[in-house]
Amino acid sequence: MAGTSGFKEQSELSRTSPVSILKPNDVDIHLLVEGLYHRYGYDFRNYAKASLKRRIHTFLKGENLASVAELQAQMLRDRACAERLLLGLTVNTTAMFRDPSFYQAFRQQVVPLLRTYPFFRIWHAGCSTGQEVYSMAILLQEEGLYPRCRIYATDANEKVLHTAKQGIYPAKQMQEYTQLYLQAGGRRTFSEYYTAHYSNVILRPFLRERIVFGEHNLVTDGSFNEFNVIICRNVLIYFNQTLQNQVHELFYNSLCKFGILGLGKQETIRFTKYETAYDELAKAEKLYRRRS
Amino acid sequence: MAYELVTIGTSLGGLSALKTLLRSLPREFPAALAIVQHRHRESDQAMSAFLQQFTVLPVHEVEDKECIQPGHVYFAPADYHLLVEYGYFSLSVDEPVSYARPSIDVLLESAADAYHEQVIGVILTGANHDGVQGLSTLKARGGTAIVQDPDTAESAVLPTAAIAAVNVDWVLPLGQIAPRLIHLCAPAGA
Structure with a gap:
């Protein structure tokens, strides 16, 4: 079995060589990712390997290609294929008021802090198609704070930003969103926030008024303002951890003193270099406050 | 070579089966355990807290990039896929696989990729086919495959499908799975 002998080879070779020796399957992925970077500038080199690999293999099936090596050759020749791959490698799972308990905690723990500012800035990094940004706008509106804020909503992907700017979503999702809105502590009737239009709904224009949408790549772009809150x-x-540390440095440097950082439910700063730079504001909801 | 990781997948009837399995593992169990139990996306940590009552091994609901430690039990959190890298876990919110997130296939395939012949895949009671593909990959990469005897499973669909699709190493009644794991994972010469 190739696996066993390959494993021994690796440990023996790595003693004499500074290069880490990869298994054949991993070499293919490595070369593909390097190619994508050197040919087009798309940088996936520090993405978590296991999930990246899964998405590459899913993409292969969709393109009817037999191997990663084949994809690599095709992608280097054909920019359109590289663009499709780029979209295939980015994940856009989102919903309005996704994880309602996060919004409840935000109302209870963060809103009182925001009330002390005459004006505040929020950065929503990786906003995808915008649902969670508009959810924040609704929350702030209901708390009477929306006129005092500016929300910067960014994503690396131009295509999803376009959807986000439009604020148009399939009507069939509204039942689920309404449910989540109520669980999140919504105080009004969710349908007040949109107008139905055939099979879609359009969010009310005032929700967009204080949101600035823009392209920003967390891997390659730097800080562009100082924020009171980063989501x-x-x-x-x-x-991967290298890139997580790099992005946490960017967030830390972009937050004001006592600024708030909000991560996903199962994300944590525990395993990063910035573990001690924050206090836990709401432990279970991953709301942190910059120490100084 | 010693096993470092035991991956377990189950859906319908899983909680009761896991209770039986986990309570039979001793404090000094030398491998890590990673578990996907299909669950509702809004379920909270009550399930891992529930199972903690029945095992001496520490139970975790995995957080992104958490280290894999021997003798610890790691649960896939609700609404995330659990993936294995060498030495630590990653999470993803990619599309559900076979309608499931977390998906057993995703756990087993990534574990096989990272740990090759040092991983054991266990399929317990379940009502759909998520896990069959993963067990097949795990076996192909040199890992060891164990499936619960369908006759002892609350739902026989998943174990039956796994046995049909994969050349499994052991088909065992639920009560014999923990003893087999202890035997397989025992340090050489012990």
Whole structure:
């Protein structure tokens, strides 16, 4: 069996060589990712390997390609294939008021702090198609704080940002969103926030008024303002620890003193270099407060 | 080579089966256990807290990039896939696989990728086919496959499908799975 002998080879070779020796399957993935970076500048080199690999294999099936090596050759020749791959490698799972308990905790723990500011800035990093940004706008509106804020909603992907800016979503999702809105502590009737239009709904324009949508890549772009709150949920799980540390440095440097950081439900700063730089504001909901 | 990781997948009837399995593992069990039990996406940590009552091994609901420690039990959190990297876990919110997130296939395939012949895959009671593909990959990469005897399973669908699709190493009644794991994972010469 190739696995066994390969394993021994690896440990013996690595003693004499600084290069880490990869298994054939991993070499293919490594070369594909390097190719994508050097040919087009798309940088997936520090993405978490296991989930990246899964998405590459799912993409292969969709493209009817037999191997990662084949995809690599095709992608280097054909920019359209590389663009499709780029979309295939990005994940856009989102919903309005996704994880309602997060919004409840935000209302209880963060809103009182925000009331002390005459004006505040929120950065929603990795906003995907925008549902969670609009959820925040609704929450702030109901707390009477929306006129005092500016929300910067960014994503690396131009296509999802376009959807986010439009604020148009399938009507069939509204039943689920309404449920989540209520669980999140919503105080009004959810249908007040949108207008139905055939099979879609359009969010009310005032919800967009204080949101600035823009392209920003967490892997390659730097800080662009100072924020009172940074929300980045279920984005960093796709990065390895090196890249997570890099992005946490960016967040730390972009937060004001006592600024708030909100992560996804199963994300944590525990395993990063910034573990001691924050206090836990709401432990279970991953709301942190910058120490100084 | 010693086993480092035991991956377990189950759906319908899983909680009761896991209770039986986990309570038979001793404090000094030398491998880590990673478990996907199909669950509702809004379920909270009550399930891992419930199972903690029946085992001396520490039970965790996995957080992203958590280290894999021997003798610890790791649960896939609700609404996330649990993936194995060498030495630690990653999570994802990718599309459900076979309608499931967490998916057993995702856990087993990534574990096989990272640990090759040092991983054991266990399929317990379950009502759909999520886990069959994963067990097949795990076996193909040199891992060891154990399936609960369908006659002892609350739902025989998953174990039956796994036995049909994979050349499994052991088909065992529920009560014999923990003793087999203890035997397989025992340090050489012990």
